[in-house]
Amino acid sequence: MLRGVRTVAPMIEVQELTKRYGATLAVDGLTFSLPAGQVTGFLGPNGAGKSTTLRLVLGLDAPTSGTATVHGRPYSDLAWPLRAVGAVVDAGDVHDGHTARRHLRALARSNRLPPARVDEVLVAAGLTGAADRRIGGFSLGMRQRLGIAAALLGDPGILVFDEPMNGLDTDGIRWIRGLLRRLAGEGRTVLLSSHLMSEMELVADHLVVVGRGRLVADTPMRRLIEEHSRPTTLVRAAAADRPRLAALVGRLDLHATPVDPDGWLIAGPAADPARLGRLALDQGIPLVELTPRYSSLEDVYTRMTSTAVEHRGAA
Numbered sequence: 001m002l003r004g005v006r007t008v009a010p011m012i013e014v015q016e017l018t019k020r021y022g023a024t025l026a027v028d029g030l031t032f033s034l035p036a037g038q039v040t041g042f043l044g045p046n047g048a049g050k051s052t053t054l055r056l057v058l059g060l061d062a063p064t065s066g067t068a069t070v071h072g073r074p075y076s077d078l079a080w081p082l083r084a085v086g087a088v089v090d091a092g093d094v095h096d097g098h099t100a101r102r103h104l105r106a107l108a109r110s111n112r113l114p115p116a117r118v119d120e121v122l123v124a125a126g127l128t129g130a131a132d133r134r135i136g137g138f139s140l141g142m143r144q145r146l147g148i149a150a151a152l153l154g155d156p157g158i159l160v161f162d163e164p165m166n167g168l169d170t171d172g173i174r175w176i177r178g179l180l181r182r183l184a185g186e187g188r189t190v191l192l193s194s195h196l197m198s199e200m201e202l203v204a205d206h207l208v209v210v211g212r213g214r215l216v217a218d219t220p221m222r223r224l225i226e227e228h229s230r231p232t233t234l235v236r237a238a239a240a241d242r243p244r245l246a247a248l249v250g251r252l253d254l255h256a257t258p259v260d261p262d263g264w265l266i267a268g269p270a271a272d273p274a275r276l277g278r279l280a281l282d283q284g285i286p287l288v289e290l291t292p293r294y295s296s297l298e299d300v301y302t303r304m305t306s307t308a309v310e311h312r313g314a315a
Contacts (some may be wrong), residue, residue, distance in 0.1 A: 011035055012057060012158060014065035014188055019052050019213075026052040028213035029066070035207075036157065041204035042193040045305050049213035050193050054162055057191075058087055064175065069220045070158050076276060082111040086151030087160040092143060096136030100146050101125055104133060107150055117153060125149035126175065140167025148176070158189045165196055177203055197298035205268065211305050228303065229295040233271040235280075236263040236289035244285050252279070263289070 009255060012034040027049040034040050044050045055061040057068045058108040059075030068074070072087050078084050090210070094103055098179040104118040122128050125145040130138070135146065146168050152157055165173050180203050184190045194200055200207075200221075207224055209217040219225060237245040242262050249256045249264055273292050280287050 004070070011071070012149055012160075012191060013069045013072075014053070014067070015069075017056060017063055017064045017068055019056060019061065020048075020064045020315060024102050025062075026213055027056065029209070030210065030213065030215055031066075031284045032208050032215060032218050034189050034208075035186055036189045037187050038205040039180050039190040039192055039203050040208055041200045042208050043200070043301060044208075044210040044216070047212075048305075051162070052208060052213075054089060054160060054193060056086055058067045058160060058231065060084070060089075068233075078156070080111045080114065081152030082107065082156065083156045084156055085160065086154060086156040088144070088147040088164050089153050089160070089162045089164075090147075092140075094143065094146065097217070098135055099132050100135060100138075100149075101131040103146065104150060104153060108152055108179060112242070113154055117155075121149040123153045124152055126261065140176075142174050144168055145172070151170075158191075159183055160191045162191075163195070164192070165199060169249065173199065176264075188225045197296070201297040209301065209304060211307070216304055225297060225300055227296050227299040230267060230291045231271045232265050232267045233270075233273050233276055234259065234263055234289060234291045234293055235276060235287060236266055237280075237285060238262075238288055241285050244283065245280070245287075248279065248283055250284065253263065265293070291296065 014032050017027055018028040019027070030049070038052055042050055042054075052061065053068075056063050057070065057075065058079070063282065071076070075081060075085065100107075100122065101118060104121065105115060108115060108118055122131050125148050127142070127149060130142060135143070138146065148164060164176055165289055167175065178188055180192060184205070191202070192204060204221050205221060207217060207221045208215070235245065239262065246266075249266075251311050252270070254266050254270050255268045256266050259265050270276070271292070273290050277287065277290050284310060
């Protein structure tokens with residue numbers, strides 16, 4: 001199992017980070033800071049610089065200029081990196097001839113971690129029954145679980161996950177969703193890069209969005225959705241009151257769209273739930289539903305990054 005709540009506030013800090021590959025500017029002056037105790041979603045279209053940024057943070061590549069630090073220092077300066085940062089970047093990057101247990105024991109020895117820790121993370125990742133099987137026979141989902149077990153091995157304060165839900169079944173996705181929330185709740189810094197917007201909306205507290213190597217947004221997720229949504233409110237009445245509600249909607253010339261026989265979706269400035277509730281109350285119309293609605297994260301993200309998409313298929 002995991003060791004418990006963190007007492008130190010680890011962080012990831014990126015300052016004016018820039019990376020060039022020849023004439024290609026992959027990351028362009030990127031700056032953001034991630035505190036402990038939250039899941040930060042890292043979003044951007046293909047070619048936006050996400051993978052390059054993660055490689056720079058994890059010391060897998062060197063920046064052209066600027067800095068990327070973990071715990072206040074470059075990853076390459078960490079004496080025992082697995083104790084500070086756990087990462088899942090490529091679930092396939094393991095020796096197929098090793099067993100899961102042997103793979104984890106080798107990692108543990110490299111960072112002077114106790115052998116007992118291997119059994120703990122095998123249990124945490126749900127791999128106890130497959131611990132002595134060769135990795136070459138693992139499915140993609142099992143490889144993802146093994147990568148997550150390796151990331152947890154050093155009980156790190158910072159965790160970086162790149163598409164960790166690829167290959168996982170429904171049970172696996174529910175498991176990792178709960179794991180991410182629990183890690184953040186223990187005071188760890190969790191950075192999650194994924195294209196699964198529905199999962200990101202369920203898990204992330206904060207979002208960093210990039211496009212063409214530049215920062216597009218760095219904000220709490222709920223604020224991003226609320227600020228970029230067209231306000232709408234769903235209004236419903238009981239069967240006996242529907243005619244009067246329909247008359248009220250028509251008389252006020254609200255921008256209303258019927259959503260089924262007993263409801264209307266009100267859009268625009270008139271969609272304020274408090275105002276709609278008062279109007280119905282003044283007319284003596286009891287409402288059975290008065291629900292503000294916002295765009296999904298996918299809708300907001302698509303609008304925000306529409307000019308930063310490098311490859312677009314025909315409609």
